Amino acid sequence: MPRRISIGFATIFVVCIIWYAFTTGLGIIPSGRFPSPAETWSALTHVSGRGYGGGDLAMHVYNSLRLVVMGFLFAVVTGVPLGLLMGWSRRAEAFINPIFLIIRPIPPLAWIPLAILWLGLGDAAKIMVIWFSAFVPSVINTYAGVRNIDRPVLEAAYMLGMPKLRFITEVLVPGASPMIFTGLRLSLQASWTTLVAAELVGAFYGLGRVLNVAQQDLYPGMILVGMIAVAILGWGTTRVLGMAEAWALRWNTAALAAKG
Amino acid sequence: MQKQISFGQSLTLGLLGLLGFIGLWHGLALSGLISSVFLPSPLEVYDRFSTLTERRFAGATLPGHLAASFERFAYGFILAALIGIPLGLLMGWYQILDEIVSPLFDALRFVAPIAWVPFAALWFGTGIGGPIMIIFAGAFPPCVINAYRGAKFVDPRLIEAANMLGTPSHRVIREILLPSSVPSIISGLRVSAGLGWQSLVGAELIVASAGVGYMMVQGQANVSTTTVMAGMVAIGLVGLTLDSALRLAERMIQNRRGLEH
Amino acid sequence: MGVIEFQNVDKVFGPRETGFRALQDINLEIRDKEFVAIVGPSGCGKTTCLRMVAGFENATDGIVSVDGTPIKRPGPDRAVVFQQFALFPWKSVYDNIDLGLRNLNVGRSEREARIAAILDLMNLTQYAKHFPHQLSGGMQQRVAIARAYVLDPDVLLMDEPFGALDAQTRVVMQEELVRLARKNPRTVLFITHAVEEAVYLADRVAIMTRAPGRIKEVLDVASIRNAENWDSQEKIEDVMDLESFVHLRTHIWRSLREEKAAQHS
Numbered sequence: 001m002p003r004r005i006s007i008g009f010a011t012i013f014v015v016c017i018i019w020y021a022f023t024t025g026l027g028i029i030p031s032g033r034f035p036s037p038a039e040t041w042s043a044l045t046h047v048s049g050r051g052y053g054g055g056d057l058a059m060h061v062y063n064s065l066r067l068v069v070m071g072f073l074f075a076v077v078t079g080v081p082l083g084l085l086m087g088w089s090r091r092a093e094a095f096i097n098p099i100f101l102i103i104r105p106i107p108p109l110a111w112i113p114l115a116i117l118w119l120g121l122g123d124a125a126k127i128m129v130i131w132f133s134a135f136v137p138s139v140i141n142t143y144a145g146v147r148n149i150d151r152p153v154l155e156a157a158y159m160l161g162m163p164k165l166r167f168i169t170e171v172l173v174p175g176a177s178p179m180i181f182t183g184l185r186l187s188l189q190a191s192w193t194t195l196v197a198a199e200l201v202g203a204f205y206g207l208g209r210v211l212n213v214a215q216q217d218l219y220p221g222m223i224l225v226g227m228i229a230v231a232i233l234g235w236g237t238t239r240v241l242g243m244a245e246a247w248a249l250r251w252n253t254a255a256l257a258a259k260g
Numbered sequence: 261m262q263k264q265i266s267f268g269q270s271l272t273l274g275l276l277g278l279l280g281f282i283g284l285w286h287g288l289a290l291s292g293l294i295s296s297v298f299l300p301s302p303l304e305v306y307d308r309f310s311t312l313t314e315r316r317f318a319g320a321t322l323p324g325h326l327a328a329s330f331e332r333f334a335y336g337f338i339l340a341a342l343i344g345i346p347l348g349l350l351m352g353w354y355q356i357l358d359e360i361v362s363p364l365f366d367a368l369r370f371v372a373p374i375a376w377v378p379f380a381a382l383w384f385g386t387g388i389g390g391p392i393m394i395i396f397a398g399a400f401p402p403c404v405i406n407a408y409r410g411a412k413f414v415d416p417r418l419i420e421a422a423n424m425l426g427t428p429s430h431r432v433i434r435e436i437l438l439p440s441s442v443p444s445i446i447s448g449l450r451v452s453a454g455l456g457w458q459s460l461v462g463a464e465l466i467v468a469s470a471g472v473g474y475m476m477v478q479g480q481a482n483v484s485t486t487t488v489m490a491g492m493v494a495i496g497l498v499g500l501t502l503d504s505a506l507r508l509a510e511r512m513i514q515n516r517r518g519l520e521h
Numbered sequence: 522m523g524v525i526e527f528q529n530v531d532k533v534f535g536p537r538e539t540g541f542r543a544l545q546d547i548n549l550e551i552r553d554k555e556f557v558a559i560v561g562p563s564g565c566g567k568t569t570c571l572r573m574v575a576g577f578e579n580a581t582d583g584i585v586s587v588d589g590t591p592i593k594r595p596g597p598d599r600a601v602v603f604q605q606f607a608l609f610p611w612k613s614v615y616d617n618i619d620l621g622l623r624n625l626n627v628g629r630s631e632r633e634a635r636i637a638a639i640l641d642l643m644n645l646t647q648y649a650k651h652f653p654h655q656l657s658g659g660m661q662q663r664v665a666i667a668r669a670y671v672l673d674p675d676v677l678l679m680d681e682p683f684g685a686l687d688a689q690t691r692v693v694m695q696e697e698l699v700r701l702a703r704k705n706p707r708t709v710l711f712i713t714h715a716v717e718e719a720v721y722l723a724d725r726v727a728i729m730t731r732a733p734g735r736i737k738e739v740l741d742v743a744s745i746r747n748a749e750n751w752d753s754q755e756k757i758e759d760v761m762d763l764e765s766f767v768h769l770r771t772h773i774w775r776s777l778r779e780e781k782a783a784q785h786s
Contacts (some may be wrong), residue, residue, distance in 0.1 A: 008363035015364065023527040033383060090265045094273035099281045105496035105503070107458035110473070112465060113480035113488045118298055122427070152607035155577055156597040156665075160672075162624040170620065193372035197462045200377055201477075215378035223378045227371055234370035251611045251652045 035221035043221030054215040064206040071130025083142025108133025133194040134187035141183025145176030270506040308486035318478035329471040336395025346401030352411025373397035391463040399452040399460030406448020410441030450506040523675030523708035525551040530583035545733035558711040558719035561729030600669035602683040608653040615649040659690035
């Protein structure tokens with residue numbers, strides 16, 4: 001809707017004006033609290049150029065992105081098959097469920113101190129925590145996806161009779177795929193949150209580290225730059241996932257109807 | 261073919277799985293393959309848990325820390341609900357408000373609540389304001405989104421029926437729009453509580469001087485794995501209780517309306 | 522060969538003593554290439570009969586067999602057409618039909634030929650690359666029928682296949698099915714609660730009682746059809762106008778009404 005988009009731009013424009021006015025123009029917000037547009041810009045050039053917190057922006061972005069992608073993929077590659085198994089086999093579900101019920105209520109971020117104790121401040125601990133937090137949504141949603149497959153469709157598949165592998169790849173996975181992707185979205189979201197948190201607690205590089213050092217240095221402009229960078233990367237990776245989803249789910253009426 | 265299994269079988273398998281897990285944990289810990297600094301046995305964790313309920317660590321007993329955590333959570337959560345739900349409802353009912361607020365919302369959506377921690381630290385130090393702000397950041401979106409959905413996706417036929425009956429607008433809002441949004445709102449509160457509780461933990465790991473998260477960080481700094489694990493158990497238990505309570509509320513409301521989900 | 526036999530079949534859902542008794546003492550033989558319809562009040566267990574032949578349910582007592590072999594599990598030799606179509610939404614029309622043939626390890630060129638033939642037969646050729654959601658209900662059910670037929674099954678099981686279609690489409694599908702069945706006959710077990718449909722399509726019609734379902738009566742339609750030459754009529758409404766047709770239909774209605782009355786008493 002064009003009106004919606006133009007109002008959207010208008011709002012953001014107004015917000016920027018207010019931002020400028022409150023900080024630079026009218027000085028209502030002292031510069032120690034929230035950075036002005038100018039301060040933010042200078043922080044951006046600072047971190048892109050001279051570098052900050054141990055490296056330049058590109059390096060921090062690369063490292064954070066690298067860890068998120070690795071943790072996310074690791075979680076998906078382990079979580080989706082487990083979800084498929086639990087969704088498909090009542091036995092497997094009964095066996096694994098209690099363990100799951102214990103692990104689930106523990107907030108992913110709560111694994112950070114343990115991860116640091118076990119693996120230190122390096123990459124391994126980060127990936128472990130990301131794995132823990134991204135793993136759960138993948139399993140749960142894949143499981144729900146399998147359970148949600150229409151009974152008649154499953155029966156039609158049995159009637160046609162096929163080898164197990166074909167059943168999994170051509171019936172189970174495609175059938176569960178809408179919900180699998182929902183799980184992937186949640187996993188990605190969880191991955192970013194956990195990574196930033198883990199890097200805030202302790203890291204050698206990455207956007208979380210930038211945020212951490214900026215906070216200790218009382219450098220609001222840099223904090224804002226860090227936050228914006230995280231938001232943009234989060235948005236970007238979600239877009240990529242969305243494109244994969246759109247391609248994989250071309251056949252899905254419900255999704256098409258919702259978007260239209 | 262996919263077999264249904266009986267309740268008895270499922271119970272047995274469940275117990276087997278549980279015992280297997282704990283047994284494996286215990287076995288690994290006791291075998292000495294992994295030093296007990298890294299992997300304390302379940303008993304040691306339990307032990308530490310009960311010790312902490314009486315003895316202070318990092319400033320307070322475990323219940324003391326939990327109380328501090330929960331207090332912050334409560335403030336942040338209630339604030340998020342009080343602001344978020346009305347906002348969401350209004351956005352759902354008045355298109356113009358939706359168009360103005362949504363872009364801001366969408367832009368901020370990708371900022372994980374935890375990313376607000378540096379600003380929280382900057383503005384509030386280690387005071388109570390910091391964690392409350394983070395919890396708010398986490399709990400706010402689901403409140404708004406679910407209230408919005410509840411308001412927006414009212415069955416249009418209900419509204420048509422109300423109009424046909426000549427209902428004045430304030431009554432339409434109070435007696436039709438509001439009640440029909442309630443299930444979605446409650447659902448949102450559940451998600452919101454979960455996210456809020458999680459954000460709390462994250463906040464306390466970084467900017468607190470009390471609370472369970474803080475206790476865990478101190479435990480980690482002192483290389484007391486049992487403390488860290490005891491903290492995790494405590495957090496998990498509280499989170500579970502919270503979720504179960506809200507789930508119960510959700511179900512009670514659904515039953516009263518004869519809704520099956 | 523496709524001879525279906527129910528021998529003293531009982532079916533109880535739940536514990537044997539206290540569960541829901543769906544079927545009681547079913548005895549029925551369906552001869553090779555015979556088209557048999559089962560009609561009955563809802564809940565009488567007629568779908569359960571079909572599901573037992575399909576292999577989705579097991580008999581509590583008695584034997585359900587095809588060509589003398591008791592049925593253990595589903596398979597492409599007893600192809601099923603479901604009321605809800607049950608097409609794989611993520612596969613194109615072509616792939617939906619192809620899957621069954623691939624499972625039978627049919628070679629590529631033969632698959633292509635068979636699929637082309639069945640698509641042509643069912644007037645689906647230009648929709649081969651479409652996805653199910655792009656097709657109307659009637660077309661989707663055509664695909665489902667094609668999927669079953671292409672397997673060249675001994676037995677075709679149709680569970681209220683036209684129940685989800687609107688009235689006009691239903692009539693068209695009935696005419697098409699008759700054409701298909703006459704051209705390419707095989708053993709068919711057809712479940713429906715629409716009496717006219719059963720009389721129009723079937724060689725024999727079995728009437729079931731209300732639950733616990735028993736076979737109340739089996740009517741021989743084929744002999745009347747042949748004697749009165751129904752097949753000379755082109756349109757379905759012309760057949761349904763014939764006195765012999767009306768007579769059979771009314772007979773079955775009366776029989777079902779008795780069941781309905783007994784059900785409420």
